[in-house]
Amino acid sequence: PVPDRLAIRGDLLDLVAAPALTDATPDGGAAVRFTPDHWLLVERGRIVGRQAHDPGDAWQREDHRGRLVLPGFIDTHVHMPQLDVIASHGADLLDWLDTYTFPAERRYADAEVSRVGAEAFADALLAHGTTAAAVFPTVHAVSADAMAAATHARGMRCITGKVLMDRNAPDGLRDADAASADRELRAGIARWHGTGRQAQAVTVRFAPCSTPQQLALAGRLMAEVPDLYMQTHVAENRDEVRWVAELFPDARSYLDVYHRAGLLGPRAVLAHAIWLDDADRALLAETGSQIAHCPTSNLFLGSGLMDWQALQGAGAAVSLASDVGGGTSLSMVRTMAAAYQVQALQGVKLGAWALLHAATLGAARALRLDHEIGSLEPGCLADVCVWDWATGPVGRRRDALAQTLHERIFAWITLSDERHLVQTWVAGRERHRRDATMPPREE
Numbered sequence: 159p160v161p162d163r164l165a166i167r168g169d170l171l172d173l174v175a176a177p178a179l180t181d182a183t184p185d186g187g188a189a190v191r192f193t194p195d196h197w198l199l200v201e202r203g204r205i206v207g208r209q210a211h212d213p214g215d216a217w218q219r220e221d222h223r224g225r226l227v228l229p230g231f232i233d234t235h236v237h238m239p240q241l242d243v244i245a246s247h248g249a250d251l252l253d254w255l256d257t258y259t260f261p262a263e264r265r266y267a268d269a270e271v272s273r274v275g276a277e278a279f280a281d282a283l284l285a286h287g288t289t290a291a292a293v294f295p296t297v298h299a300v301s302a303d304a305m306a307a308a309t310h311a312r313g314m315r316c317i318t319g320k321v322l323m324d325r326n327a328p329d330g331l332r333d334a335d336a337a338s339a340d341r342e343l344r345a346g347i348a349r350w351h352g353t354g355r356q357a358q359a360v361t362v363r364f365a366p367c368s369t370p371q372q373l374a375l376a377g378r379l380m381a382e383v384p385d386l387y388m389q390t391h392v393a394e395n396r397d398e399v400r401w402v403a404e405l406f407p408d409a410r411s412y413l414d415v416y417h418r419a420g421l422l423g424p425r426a427v428l429a430h431a432i433w434l435d436d437a438d439r440a441l442l443a444e445t446g447s448q449i450a451h452c453p454t455s456n457l458f459l460g461s462g463l464m465d466w467q468a469l470q471g472a473g474a475a476v477s478l479a480s481d482v483g484g485g486t487s488l489s490m491v492r493t494m495a496a497a498y499q500v501q502a503l504q505g506v507k508l509g510a511w512a513l514l515h516a517a518t519l520g521a522a523r524a525l526r527l528d529h530e531i532g533s534l535e536p537g538c539l540a541d542v543c544v545w546d547w548a549t550g551p552v553g554r555r556r557d558a559l560a561q562t563l564h565e566r567i568f569a570w571i572t573l574s575d576e577r578h579l580v581q582t583w584v585a586g587r588e589r590h591r592r593d594a595t596m597p598p599r600e601e
């Protein structure tokens with residue numbers, strides 16, 4: 159059960175504003191809130207404050223002194239069924255889809271495969287310090303239902319919805335017809351949109367897999383249902399971009415295909431956004447659409463280098479995402495480290511603060527959920543993770559030699575992974591602990 163009063167002791171760190179991309183202020187500066195050796199206070203699953211002194215035995219106390227306490231990470235783009243094909247060798251996007259991904263996703267037509275896969279996936283997120291995610295299941299309604307059910311049972315914030323695809327995909331992986339897709343989307347919305355911490359997204363796989371008629375159906379639903387999200391892929395790979403130009407000769411650009419269908423807006427989250435031009439970037443800003451940057455995926459599939467500064471300069475917002483199984487790790491720490499490297503290849507040295515922001519508060523803002531997740535601000539739900547500052551001889555030595563908070567956090571980002579995670583809390587309830595079997599999860 160959720161303890162009435164919970165206090166977690168450690169070095170509390172969160173973001174309170176968006177730092178500049180290259181901000182490396184040694185002590186964090188105004189965007190960063192760091193209170194070493196404090197107690198984070200949680201009542202009935204919600205953060206109520208923090209203090210330096212022990213709150214006493216009216217509180218369930220979790221003493222993690224000497225450890226780092228962060229808001230749970232938010233993954234703004236990840237594929238549940240693709241845990242099965244993570245780390246598949248030797249392909250670019252389009253042949254990777256054909257060779258590995260589509261065959262794997264076909265299995266999720268089966269409700270039991272979907273249930274087992276979704277539960278394993280939700281547990282894996284928690285074991286990587288990710289407490290909220292925008293998730294692609296498969297085209298099968300049972301897979302979307304299983305994803306919502308698995309995260310709902312764990313109290314997690316999840317945005318998902320059955321994937322739309324009605325062409326350029328193998329048998330067993332296409333919507334039967336427009337009516338069935340519409341019916342299944344509406345059933346998912348009726349069952350899950352606004353249920354607990356669930357929200358539904360119109361999930362357009364990508365323009366090549368949907369006919370213009372299906373994109374129009376998606377746009378109609380976006381106009382009709384309040385607070386519905388839209389998630390898709392855009393401009394990831396050059397062959398893909400060429401293909402979209404052939405399939406949609408009237409569109410000005412790949413992004414414009416979605417714009418014409420009424421799919422851009424403040425609740426639209428588009429993954430990758432590598433091969434864009436200035437007009438595309440301006441359109442993203444103008445519509446308030448959100449970019450999910452997936453650096454481990456972009457490196458692994460050889461897709462290209464997303465230009466974060468150009469997007470930010472145009473006024474478009476960027477958050478971080480794993481994009482597993484194109485991405486190589488569910489860890490948002492590994493994702494931050496890869497994001498640093500992708501920008502370094504373009505001569506930009508991201509600060510640790512912008513990296514942390516893009517996986518916490520910035521991602522919460524991208525999903526319009528910063529009143530609920532992304533920080534340790536009173537009023538937010540207690541989605542909180544406890545991390546070791548360092549494990550092993552290399553990390554320990556580097557951590558001990560760090561002179562400033564930025565140096566310490568940057569080394570932590572660069573050297574850490576899920577093995578540094580000690581405990582994961584979701585809405586004030588323990589959902590993962592290192593080296594422990596978890597208690598049963600039902601109420």
Ligand code: GUN
Pocket residue numbers: 237251255259363364391394455481484
């Ligand atoms: N574009 C269309 N589908 C996918 C997918 O599953 N993964 C990635 N990385 N890109 C896509």
Ligand code: ZN
Pocket residue numbers: 235236237391429481484
């Ligand atoms: Zn993806």
